[in-house]
Amino acid sequence: MSDTDADAPPTTESNALRTPIVAVLGHVDHGKTTLLDKIRGSAVSEGEAGAITQHIGATAVPLETVSQMAGSLVKPEDFDLPGLLFIDTPGHHSFSTLRSRGGALADIAIVVVDVNDGFQPQTIEALDILKRTGTPFVVAANKIDTTPGWNPNEGSPIQGTYEDQSDNARQRLDQNLYEIIGNLSDEGFSADLYWRVQNFQKNVGVVPLSAMTGEGIPDLLAVLMGLSQRYMKEEMAVDVAGPGAGTVLEVKEERGFGATVDVVLYDGSVREDDTIVVGGVNGPIVTEVRALLQPRPNAEIRTEKRFDKVEEVAAAAGIKIAAPDLDDAMAGAPIRVVRDRSVEAVIEDVESELAEIEVDTEEEGVVVKADTLGSLEAMANALREAEVPILRAEVGDVAPRDVAVASTAREDDHKVILGFNVDVLSNAEDELEKTGDVRLFEDDVIYQLVEEYEEFVAERKRAQQ
Numbered sequence: 402m403s404d405t406d407a408d409a410p411p412t413t414e415s416n417a418l419r420t421p422i423v424a425v426l427g428h429v430d431h432g433k434t435t436l437l438d439k440i441r442g443s444a445v446s447e448g449e450a451g452a453i454t455q456h457i458g459a460t461a462v463p464l465e466t467v468s469q470m471a472g473s474l475v476k477p478e479d480f481d482l483p484g485l486l487f488i489d490t491p492g493h494h495s496f497s498t499l500r501s502r503g504g505a506l507a508d509i510a511i512v513v514v515d516v517n518d519g520f521q522p523q524t525i526e527a528l529d530i531l532k533r534t535g536t537p538f539v540v541a542a543n544k545i546d547t548t549p550g551w552n553p554n555e556g557s558p559i560q561g562t563y564e565d566q567s568d569n570a571r572q573r574l575d576q577n578l579y580e581i582i583g584n585l586s587d588e589g590f591s592a593d594l595y596w597r598v599q600n601f602q603k604n605v606g607v608v609p610l611s612a613m614t615g616e617g618i619p620d621l622l623a624v625l626m627g628l629s630q631r632y633m634k635e636e637m638a639v640d641v642a643g644p645g646a647g648t649v650l651e652v653k654e655e656r657g658f659g660a661t662v663d664v665v666l667y668d669g670s671v672r673e674d675d676t677i678v679v680g681g682v683n684g685p686i687v688t689e690v691r692a693l694l695q696p697r698p699n700a701e702i703r704t705e706k707r708f709d710k711v712e713e714v715a716a717a718a719g720i721k722i723a724a725p726d727l728d729d730a731m732a733g734a735p736i737r738v739v740r741d742r743s744v745e746a747v748i749e750d751v752e753s754e755l756a757e758i759e760v761d762t763e764e765e766g767v768v769v770k771a772d773t774l775g776s777l778e779a780m781a782n783a784l785r786e787a788e789v790p791i792l793r794a795e796v797g798d799v800a801p802r803d804v805a806v807a808s809t810a811r812e813d814d815h816k817v818i819l820g821f822n823v824d825v826l827s828n829a830e831d832e833l834e835k836t837g838d839v840r841l842f843e844d845d846v847i848y849q850l851v852e853e854y855e856e857f858v859a860e861r862k863r864a865q866q
């Protein structure tokens with residue numbers, strides 16, 4: 402690749418390859434935030450201006466920087482993907498609410514597992530979500546620096562360091578790593594230490610690393626780049642001049658701009674003055690882009706101007722969009738640019754995407770119906786707090802299909818439909834009567850609805866005693 406090619410911004414031509422979007426998942430305290438900070442921090446300390454670009458809600462690490470960080474493990478000439486875009490908010494709640502047309506918004510996930518703590522409930526939850534959305538992932542076996550006797554050898558590929566350790570440390574680490582590989586296999590994934598993996602599409606690579614010392618991060622970056630370059634290139638081919646498609650991360654009030662949406666754009670581009678359709682609490686919102694805003698580097702003082710305006714932004718990118726009428730926009734909702742199609746067709750698209758949201762499902766759980774995506778998320782959160790599993794969660798009135806789904810629940814406690822602010826279709830009432838064993842609870846106050854359900858469960862328990 403010539404210098405000119407390497408320097409060219411990857412987003413100016415049509416049909417360019419976009420940056421793969423990477424999300425970090427894993428159990429609480431296993432090191433997700435530390436890992437993201439370390440990747441951002443080491444990229445910056447490489448010292449180059451433009452080593453990373455801080456987007457709204459995400460950090461872009463260009464190929465050049467990835468390559469500087471990963472040393473000989475990532476040679477720029479082997480890649481034509483422009484780098485990696487890391488979503489800044491770790492955790493599977495944000496992962497599962499951030500969806501795109503095809504499933505998950507993120508193209509790849511990093512599942513962080515503390516080597517000493519091993520698999521924990523949220524590790525398994527994260528894997529379930531990845532399984533369901535078919536998202537490829539890598540496991541970061543984190544905190545290897547805590548293995549007694551372990552001598553971090555910064556800068557060298559982990560495999561070399563690993564081979565050099567004293568027997569004690571090595572055995573202990575080996576044991577922990579094999580336990581993680583075994584646990585992955587219990588969850589239905591064939592996994593191995595990453596340097597033994599031939600095909601990252603079929604096998605999950607486990608990368609031992611320390612988010613604290615940075616050891617192993619070059620290896621992680623190399624695996625992420627290799628995985629995307631080899632298996633995801635076609636999905637990364639986007640028409641960057643085409644109408645943008647993205648997902649709303651957050652709705653925020655900004656002084657001087659009113660309600661704005663923070664968006665991750667995964668396809669096409671958004672320009673100033675574009676007409677956009679954004680998913681809202683009361684259905685699609687049609688509006689016009691007033692300003693596209695990026696965080697201003699080093700703007701830490703609150704009184705300082707915090708954003709730079711840009712005229713256009715192309716996928717993959719995080720961007721803040723200021724536009725009229727965004728007060729009712731929803732986190733997790735789709736956003737589409739209207740350019741070559743009719744507004745009606747785009748509205749229809751957005752509506753159909755709003756119609757269904759799936760949350761962390763297990764083999765068992767209750768069925769939840771709500772009037773909007775926002776209230777559905779609130780319901781899902783309330784139920785999570787009450788440790789009530791959810792089998793299916795959807796926007797819309799209670800339909801016969803919901804009764805059929807609820808009746809498949811293994812436990813009677815879960816043969817339940819919770820309807821928030823929705824109607825019950827008359828054929829669903831017939832179905833309820835016919836099935837006989839499905840209970841329906843309805844309310845327009847979330848906590849009351851959850852309480853009614855909890856009381857029902859408690860009463861059943863008392864009756865059984």
Ligand code: GDP
Pocket residue numbers: 427428429430431432433434435436491543544545546547610611612613614
């Ligand atoms: P999160 O909840 O998954 O985001 O976890 P954090 O990134 O907040 O990390 C939880 C704790 O583990 C913090 O005290 C970190 O300093 C510590 N930690 C994270 N990564 C490492 C590591 O590689 N080595 C060591 N020794 N500690 C780590």
